[in-house]
Amino acid sequence: MSEKLPFFDEEVLYEVIVSTVDDTKQPNAAPMGVRYSNGQLILQPYLTRTTYQNLLTNKEAVINVTTSPELFVKAALFQEEFNAEDFLTSLVSSAPFLKACAHSFIVVRVSSFSIDDLKARFLCEIVRVDLSEFRPRLYTRAFSSLIEILIHATRVLAFQRDKDKESEVSRLLELIDYHQKIIGRVTSKNSMYQILMRKINSKINQVRV
Template sequence: MKKVSELGFRTDSWYEVIVSTYSEHGEPHFAAMGCGLIDEEHLILKPYINTETYRNLLYWKAAAINVTNEPYHFYSAVFNKPLPHRRGEKVTAPILDGAEAWIEAVVENISADTADRATVTLIPSTIKSAQPIIQPYSRAGHALVEMLIHYTRVRVFAQSSEHHRAVSLAEKILDYSALVRRVSSNPVYLQICDEVVSELKKLGVLG
């Protein structure tokens, strides 16, 4: 089996991935989430305890960590759009089709460290990667991913006592949206920008 470090993971960094799980009724769920490496045998997630991902991890004690650089994957996960997938080989979790790499993992421990977030440690069961495809660096793609990550936090803070943090993040999202529009005319990318900004208006975090 490959080592997690062979996918580029280091113990001193966090990585944005798509965590996929099944609901109690077997429905696939995808979430954009940070993932860390403790050592070659342990990964760490910190989901909010009011999320479907957390509930699914409690129920199945398994997940897939999907490594992807495709902004549309993150967009679909954030806005609960359907994503193509297949069943895992070793654990009860869906695998994202089109991911550059994926890790099937079982939950070792779940602890509620704070009132709103938990720490989940997982042990890899299978580590695989697709044939690498070299692509030139695009500021648009990376800006979209950052924008979507910020948006997931805006949703958490917007209706809380930390509304000011949501407003600050919304301003950053607008900057990223402007960058995407400046360097790309990809209609899918522009649609994502429009939808995120529209949702920010609904949340009341734009000045």
């Protein structure tokens, strides 16, 4: 399939939620960056991620296209809150899509892969596109800052037991604080963004004690 993907510019990294299954059909959903290049989608999970293992064994994935802050927070830091009913399977892939992203997903299949240091690079062919109900949100700085916070928070969690990474963790916590201040400026206390921020903070504080 080589038709142009709607919404995607070539050679730009977009943040999406990738769903996959393991060899026991256990579904998994995680935020990942994806790049559209020469008619294919490129995913680069770290070798430590479940997404990497699942792509390696199963070769199939669904790119869930969303701008839902709640979904990004859940998939990044609270995966245990997903249950089987949150996933649906299409006829064309064993990898499920998120029910919340019905009609805003792309089914892909790995065509080749390589490993570059700590990350893999999966080139994926596009099997099916349904973006008929993708509705981007109005732009708010709160969303960009939330995504930055989640990226930094997933690193803090990954590095938490690594003594050599203590100064990197402090740097990441400062960045989280910076983006949190932006969210504080552009939203009010009872907004969805600040509610999610409080949830993220309690998760970070739990693992930091």
